[in-house]
Every structure is written in C-alpha cells, then in structure tokens.
Amino acid sequence: MDDIQLQEAIERYLTGDMSVEERTQFEAIRKATPEIDQMVIEHAMFLREMDIYVNRKNFSKLNKQVFNQLLDAGTWAPEAAESTSSRVIQLWTKYKKVTAIAASVGGFIALFTSAMMLFFFPSINGNQILELSKAVEKIERNQKVQGHLLNEVKTKVPENAKLVSGGSGFLIDTKGFVITNAHVLKGEGAIVVNSLGQEFKATIVYSDKNSDLALLKIEDEDYKQAKALPFTIRKKSSDLGEDIFTLGFPRNDNDIVYGKGYLSAQTGFNGDSNTYQIQISANPGYSGAPVFNEKNELIGIMSSRQKLAEGVAFAIKSDKLFDLVETLEENELTKDLNVKLNKQKVKGSKNRKAQINNFKNYIYSVRAFN
Amino acid sequence: MKAELNEQALLKGLAQNDSKAVETLYKSHFSMIQHFVTNNNGSFDDARDIFQEAMITLYEKVQLEHFTLSCQIKTYLFSICKNLWLKRLQQMGKYSAPLSSQEETISVEEDLDQFEKKDAALAIMDRALNSLGEPCKSLLEGYYLNKKGMQELASQFGYTNADNAKNQKYKCLMRLKKLFFAQYNIGE
Numbered sequence: 001m002d003d004i005q006l007q008e009a010i011e012r013y014l015t016g017d018m019s020v021e022e023r024t025q026f027e028a029i030r031k032a033t034p035e036i037d038q039m040v041i042e043h044a045m046f047l048r049e050m051d052i053y054v055n056r057k058n059f060s061k062l063n064k065q066v067f068n069q070l071l072d073a074g075t076w077a078p079e080a081a082e083s084t085s086s087r088v089i090q091l092w093t094k095y096k097k098v099t100a101i102a103a104s105v106g107g108f109i110a111l112f113t114s115a116m117m118l119f120f121f122p123s124i125n126g127n128q129i130l131e132l133s134k135a136v137e138k139i140e141r142n143q144k145v146q147g148h149l150l151n152e153v154k155t156k157v158p159e160n161a162k163l164v165s166g167g168s169g170f171l172i173d174t175k176g177f178v179i180t181n182a183h184v185l186k187g188e189g190a191i192v193v194n195s196l197g198q199e200f201k202a203t204i205v206y207s208d209k210n211s212d213l214a215l216l217k218i219e220d221e222d223y224k225q226a227k228a229l230p231f232t233i234r235k236k237s238s239d240l241g242e243d244i245f246t247l248g249f250p251r252n253d254n255d256i257v258y259g260k261g262y263l264s265a266q267t268g269f270n271g272d273s274n275t276y277q278i279q280i281s282a283n284p285g286y287s288g289a290p291v292f293n294e295k296n297e298l299i300g301i302m303s304s305r306q307k308l309a310e311g312v313a314f315a316i317k318s319d320k321l322f323d324l325v326e327t328l329e330e331n332e333l334t335k336d337l338n339v340k341l342n343k344q345k346v347k348g349s350k351n352r353k354a355q356i357n358n359f360k361n362y363i364y365s366v367r368a369f370n
Numbered sequence: 371m372k373a374e375l376n377e378q379a380l381l382k383g384l385a386q387n388d389s390k391a392v393e394t395l396y397k398s399h400f401s402m403i404q405h406f407v408t409n410n411n412g413s414f415d416d417a418r419d420i421f422q423e424a425m426i427t428l429y430e431k432v433q434l435e436h437f438t439l440s441c442q443i444k445t446y447l448f449s450i451c452k453n454l455w456l457k458r459l460q461q462m463g464k465y466s467a468p469l470s471s472q473e474e475t476i477s478v479e480e481d482l483d484q485f486e487k488k489d490a491a492l493a494i495m496d497r498a499l500n501s502l503g504e505p506c507k508s509l510l511e512g513y514y515l516n517k518k519g520m521q522e523l524a525s526q527f528g529y530t531n532a533d534n535a536k537n538q539k540y541k542c543l544m545r546l547k548k549l550f551f552a553q554y555n556i557g558e
Contacts, residue, residue, distance in 0.1 A: 004540045011543075046547055049554070052430075052488055053495045054515050059387060059429050063422050066392045067400075075397065076404060076414075164415075203500055332552040333501045 006036070010043045064370065065160060156191050156199040156220075161369040163187075167287035168248035168302070169216065169366040172233065172321060173339050174226045176218035179321065180288030180366045181303050182207045185214050187368035192218060193249075195256045195360045205337065206328060211274065211320055212303050214288075215328070215339070216366070229342045230358040231290075234297040234318045238263055244278060246302055247356065248289025249365035256360050259286070261311070268314040269304070275314045276300055282313035288366060291315045296346040296355065377443055385432040395425065399444055403451045411459060420458070424450040427478075427485045441476050449475040453482055491554065498549035506542035513539055 012018050013026050030037050070076070157163065167184030169192060171177065178192055185207055193199050200220040207214035242263045250257055261280030268275025278291065282305040291300035300315030325341055328334040348358060383391025400421055407417035424447050431437060439446060452475055499507055505527055512518045512526065524535035 003544065004537055007540045007544060008536070042551070043547075046550065049491050049495060049550070050514055053492050055433065056426065056430070056488070056492055057515060059426060060422075062387055062389055062392060063425050063429075066389055066396055067418065067422065070393065070396055070400075076401065205501070333497060333549055 006039070007043075010036075010040050011047075013040065014044055014047060061160075064162070068160065068162065156201050157367070157369050158189070161187075161189070163367050163369050166249075166365065166367045167285060168250075168289035169364045170288075170290040170298075171226065171229065171362040171364075172341060174229060175339075176202075176223055176225070177205070177337075177339050178202065178216040178218060178364055178366070179290075179301060180214050180216060181301070182209050182212045182214040183303075184287050184366055185216075185368045187370040189370075190216055190366055190368045192216065192364040192366050193254060194364055195254075197254055198222070200364075206324070206334060208324070208327075211324070212316060213301065213320060213324055215324065217337070226362065229362060230296065230346060230348055231292060231362075232297045232343060232346050233321055233341045234293075234299050235322055235343065237266065237317065237319070238276070238293060238299045240264070240266060242293050242299075244280070244291050244293055244299065245352070245355075246280060246286065246289045246291050247359055247363050248286040248302065249363075250283035250285030254365055256363065258356055261313075263299075264312070272314075274320060275303065275316050278313050278315050279311050280313050281311050286313075290359075290363065292355070292359070294350055296348050296350075377439075380443065381432050381439065384429055392425070395428075395443070395447075396421075399447050402444070402448065406448070406451065407455055410455065412455065416455070416458070420451050420454045421447075423454055423485075427481055430485065430488065431481060445474055445476055446478070449478045450482065453478055494553045495550060498546055498553070501549060502542065502546055505538075506545065509535075509539055510542050510546060 009026060013023065018026060030040060165184055165186040167180055169178040169180035169184075172179050185204055190202050190204060191199050192202050200218045200223050202216040202218045202220070205215045205217045240263055243260070244263055245258065245260045247256055247258055249255075259280050259282070261278055263276055264279045265277035267273050268277050276291075276299075278300070282302060286302045287304075289302040290298050291302060293299050297318075299318050301318070301321075303314055303316050305313040321341060325339050328337055328339055349355060380391050380394060384395065400417075403421045403424075404414060404417040407420065408414065427450050428443070428446060431439070499510065502510070509523060509527060512523050513520075518526070520532040520536050520539070523539070524530075524532045527535065527538075529535040529538065
C-alpha cells in the first residue's frame, strides 16, 4: 500500500465510509502495526481540528453577514450611544475649580506613584503611546466616497468583507514581499494599494505582535515584479542627529505623504532598544511606513508616537528585519519563501526630490479587512 | 415556561447555523452590549467585535454533545462580553474602576479558556492552509470547507477524473498535515 492509499484508507475508516468487511480487515492491520495505529490517532486529531476550523469559519461568515445586514437595515445607530468623552468634558467644566485645587495637592502623589509604576511595570504604556494605524470609520467612509467617484474600478476587497484597519507598508523584496506593522493587520486578509491607486491582493505571511512587524506577500496577477530596490536595508544602527524622512499613506485619499525629521534617541519608549526615537510629525496611517536616511538606506519602520509630546515618534530598527528573515528561514512553514534583503549599497541620487520619486513606487497603503 | 422553550429553540437553531436564529440573537441582545461597551470607554466597532466573539463562544458551546446552559442566553452573552471587554481594556492599559453595569453575570472563565485554546489551534491551521499554495489550498478548502464532491472538484480544477482529483487531494492533505503538526503540540 502506498502513502496515498494508506491516507485514503485511514480517512475512510475514520469517517465511517468503510464496509463492515473492510473495516474488520483494517482494524486487524491497525492492531498488528503500531505505526498505522499512530497514524490513525494522528489523523483523527487532525480531522477534529479541521472540523472545528470549518465550523468556526462558516459560522463566523454567517455571524458577520447577519450583523452587516441588520446594520444596513438601520437596526442600530452607531452614533446614538451616549459618548463618554462628552460626559467627561461636561464634568470637567463643572468641577474645574475644585479639580485645580485638588490637582496641586495630588500632583506630588501622582508623580510619586507614576514613578513607582514606571519602575515596577515598565511595559504598561497603553495611555502614553499611540499606534499609528488609521481608525476604522475613516476608511469606511472613504471607501464609500471612492465608490461614488470610481464606480468603474472594482475593488479587490472581497464582497461582504469590511475594512477594519489600515496603514502603510513597503517592499523589501521585489518578489512581492511587503513589510508593515502587525497592529495594522487587525483583520483576516489584506490588500495593498500603490501610489497610483492600483490595488493588489496580498496574503499575510507572518505577523509578530512582539516586534510589531508583519510580512505580506502580494499574490496578484496584476503585480509586475519591480526592478531592484532603490534602497539598502541598514544592518548597523544609525547615528543620533541623522536626517531622516518617511513616505506613507496617512491620508484617506490615498495620496502619498512625505515627512522629514531627525533621529533623536537610540532607544524608543521607556528605553526600548528595539526602536529609535525620532522627531517627525506622525499621523495615524503612518504605521508601517519606511524611515530612510540621506544615503538611500532604510533605517527603520514607523510604529507609534507618544501621545502627549508633539512630534515624538518611534521607529522599529531596521536590523529587526534581518531577525525576521532569520525567523522565516528557521520555520518549516516559511523557509521556502526565500525572502532576500538588499544589503548592496545603492549609489542613486542624494537629491531629495529624486529620492522620493525613486522610492514612491515601492511604498504601499495597506488595508486589512474581515 | 414559554420563554424557556423559545430559548431552547433558539439555541437549537444556532447549533444548526440557522441565520434566523442568529438574527434573533442580534436583535434581542446586541443593543445591551452596545450600551455597555460605549458607556465603558469603547466604540460601536468594539461592541461589534466582542459581541461577534461572544456569539462564536456560544455557538461552539451549543455544538458540544452534553451542552447545557445554566442561565438565560442574555446573561450568558453579557457575561462573556463583559469578560472580553475587561480583558481588552486591560490590554490597552485603560482599565481602572470596576465596569459600570446593572446586569447579572455568571462565571464564564472556563468557556473563554476553551475558546482561546481553540483559537490557537485554528490560527495554526489557518497559517498552514495559507502557506500551502495553489491549487492545494483551494482544493482542500473545496473539499473540507465547502463540502464539494470529488467529481465537482475534478471538473473545477481541470482533472481528467475524480480519481485524479482524489490523488491530488491526498497529496495536498499530507503536506497540510506536515505543516500543521510542525506547530501543533500533541498532548499539550
């Protein structure tokens, strides 16, 4: 019996598709051969997982469909609910005076406690930094507007799917590998859109919440493999004060936006050595955008900004991309992808306008959907 | 008594993927969750996300052979949502005071643990399927997900007959299993 026949027999045995005679025969073989017994157990486990998977997938689809139908029918009004923020403002104006007095007393205690908090729980930072992915409603609205303007262009977002988040991304390998932030990919699938507004289907190959990096692969027949990357991916760390710039899609009209700044610290939020602190005006939607220096080198990936300090943003260091590729190579599932990072120096122009012109075709707007 | 019968019928419908049952559950209970989430630092979309997750938890619970629900559907869904929302607020570092609500709740930690465990296995399956490539991915999805017959799949994928398609399916299946078990810990 070859492998395929054996697989078939095991599956038919487990799904109850065997005749009584065949079944007794198979059970005898199973008893006599521990390897086959092991394979049956393993396959039973696999089929059980597959069953759960299939049920969950099908139900999730129904679940979302019903919700969207009811939503479209106007069953609920998203805005109707009392907003917490307006209540807070009301409270604030009402008790302003009292708070001011209390604040001066409380200030000292608060400073002390927050210092203690930082000391003991350096990872609690939810309120102080902001991810730069775009808010959902904004994209949805924009999608509608675009729908009116460009009726003839069909979107590649599957029917019944809803856009849930968005950000920026860029090619690291011309075979179609695009890097973005893991927090940009809140949905199940994604498409990428280039600076000309062309959409491409993409699959999520890898996503790691710890490093906040994710890898997409463009899988679309419309995608034409680009020429060699016009930038190098820098492995060494960059110098303080270095001039940097970024290109991303923070706006909803899909226009690429240029931003300029400098590297302000070797470490990121709370001394995080995986990121740089940079001085740049960062808007939501810049998440996943590349950060370049003057020498046509990619030095980082935009990821978050500090909530209270204007212009302070954090970029994941580019050497983390080398770690990512190493992880891919070590993993059974992804080792065949053969992602290559460009380490060759690119001589190109150092004129900023020429650089932007060269780079912009390698930068994408990323949209995740459910 | 009548209300109880209705709830049983509803759960039965849910177990059978009946869209009417799903619709009824949304119509009767989503507003409550929307109200709860939006009054506790969340948006409409947050409410949608956690309610959909709660629906899946309930769905997977009613799939179980010896399934019992020891409370009203409303209480169950609310308890799940409250738990999920609390967790999400903590993840965002927003949580401070106890959440405001007057609804009664029951303990649902066990169900949520189950859900999370399943979630992990499902993510592995998803990644394995997605890294298979074509035609394997669509062939296996056609067979297992969309329950198509071998004859239909053969003509869809251009195989000369059902036997060829079957051979291809088993080849793909063996690759999928290899990928799946490379990450799935047996007897975790």
